[in-house]
Amino acid sequence: MDKIRLRLDPWPGDYDGALQIEELQEGQAAEIDTTVEMPAWAAIPAPRGQCRPAKLAFIDGVRRIDARVVGETDSGQIVYGMFGSLAVGAAEIAGNHAMIGRVIVRRYLIMGSNRSSDPEAFQIGNVPVSYDPYSTSDSGPNSPMLALQSLMRSEEAALAEEIETLGACVFADGPLNYFSGLKHRTIGVIKRLHQPYIPASQFGLLSTLQPGERTPVFAILDGKYDRYAWYLRLAKPWAFDYGVAGIVRLEVRTGAGLDDAVKSAMMSAECLPAFASDPWRDSRSPQNLLPVGALEQELRRRLGDAIMIRRGIEKRLFERVEV
Numbered sequence: 001m002d003k004i005r006l007r008l009d010p011w012p013g014d015y016d017g018a019l020q021i022e023e024l025q026e027g028q029a030a031e032i033d034t035t036v037e038m039p040a041w042a043a044i045p046a047p048r049g050q051c052r053p054a055k056l057a058f059i060d061g062v063r064r065i066d067a068r069v070v071g072e073t074d075s076g077q078i079v080y081g082m083f084g085s086l087a088v089g090a091a092e093i094a095g096n097h098a099m100i101g102r103v104i105v106r107r108y109l110i111m112g113s114n115r116s117s118d119p120e121a122f123q124i125g126n127v128p129v130s131y132d133p134y135s136t137s138d139s140g141p142n143s144p145m146l147a148l149q150s151l152m153r154s155e156e157a158a159l160a161e162e163i164e165t166l167g168a169c170v171f172a173d174g175p176l177n178y179f180s181g182l183k184h185r186t187i188g189v190i191k192r193l194h195q196p197y198i199p200a201s202q203f204g205l206l207s208t209l210q211p212g213e214r215t216p217v218f219a220i221l222d223g224k225y226d227r228y229a230w231y232l233r234l235a236k237p238w239a240f241d242y243g244v245a246g247i248v249r250l251e252v253r254t255g256a257g258l259d260d261a262v263k264s265a266m267m268s269a270e271c272l273p274a275f276a277s278d279p280w281r282d283s284r285s286p287q288n289l290l291p292v293g294a295l296e297q298e299l300r301r302r303l304g305d306a307i308m309i310r311r312g313i314e315k316r317l318f319e320r321v322e323v
Contacts, residue, residue: 030222032197037217037262041202046212046269053169053267054094057101058291059160059186060173061088061152062299064306065145066107067313071115081111082144083120083131083313087299088155090163091291098291100298101163104155108134110144124304124312153178160186169267173292176253177225183255187264188227189272190249191287197229197249207243209233211276214269217261219254226254228261232269234276235286246276246286 034041063086071079089103109117109131121130136147157178164170164186176188196203197220205215214232229251237245250268252261276286282293 030197030220032199033219033221034198034202034216036219036228036258037265041205041216043205043209043213044216044265044269045210046214046273047266048270052271055168056093056271056291057160057163057168057170058091058093058173058289058295059088059156059163059170060091060292060295060299061086061156062296062303063087063148063152064300064303065148066306066309068144069109069317071111073115077113079111079113079115080139080141080144081109081115081117082148084108084110084144084148085303085309086148086152086155087302088152088159089295089299089302090159091295092163092168093291098294100295102159103299103302104159105302106151106155107131108148108151110134110136110147112136112143112147113139120313120316122312122316124308127304129304129309129312150178160184171268171272171289175225176227176251179253184253185256185260185264186252187268188251189289190251191284193244193247193249206231206233206247209247211236211246212269212273214265217258217265220251221254227251228254228256228258230265230268232265232272234273234289235278248272248287 063084066083066085069081069083071081073079085105085107087103087105090101092099092101107130109120111117114135114137116135117133119130119133121128134147136143138146153174156172160170160172161179161184164184170186172186172188174188175190176186179186198218211233214230217228217230220227220229229249231247231249233247235246250265252264272289275289275291277288277290277293279285282288
């Protein structure tokens, strides 16, 4: 029997691990072509001083459960719901200057089982807080959270599309399946690996990549979200980390064209390692990039004090209790 070597997943136990691939398999649901950029499957070093655009933008969002609720109908049906908040924004970098750009905050009272609610509004001190009604057809206890996640991802995509039209090179946190068009040049940064996409015989290259090196661009063709993708190592892992620690997968929609995808891959290899976080500042280092980490902190601040908002919700619900 083969000897097992233990290696560390550097992300803390509070988060799902950065590597979530169940098993490397040769068969994939999507058609994969690893030869679209070059016939050989080998590491590609980062270009130096050739590809960085004048303006970069990093898009991300955060969400929060302010309070879970359960609705009870006259017929005895249980309806799961929640007061939820989300914030989406952009960290913009031009030369040596960085700033938090546009920030969008939304709050929803989400109900499952296709049940709708009235809007809710109340005061927290001098600040008005309002929740828009939103319903989802799912009836499970997790359906409100899934709906809030979907709303957040849609807001991220809309903001990325808007900033892209202004000429910035846009990196969006996560895959691009919420984007409305096929020709957007926004680059999705996937920091948690759920699927290998490439065969096991080629996946081994990832463990050999040096910081700034990437795999060739490959095509993922599933007929719905066709995209070009590549793997990039952001930073050198510790000796006790597992082999693909510090690896991200990046993607662009195939509508952008292969030439632009290769240019994006070259640019990402030159730019992103400089933004890799370290474990002293971010527990999800290096994949949670520094601009994204700073943006997340600001977005959580914009959501407001969680305890005060929950007390406001509790007060509102208590006022409706029939004694």
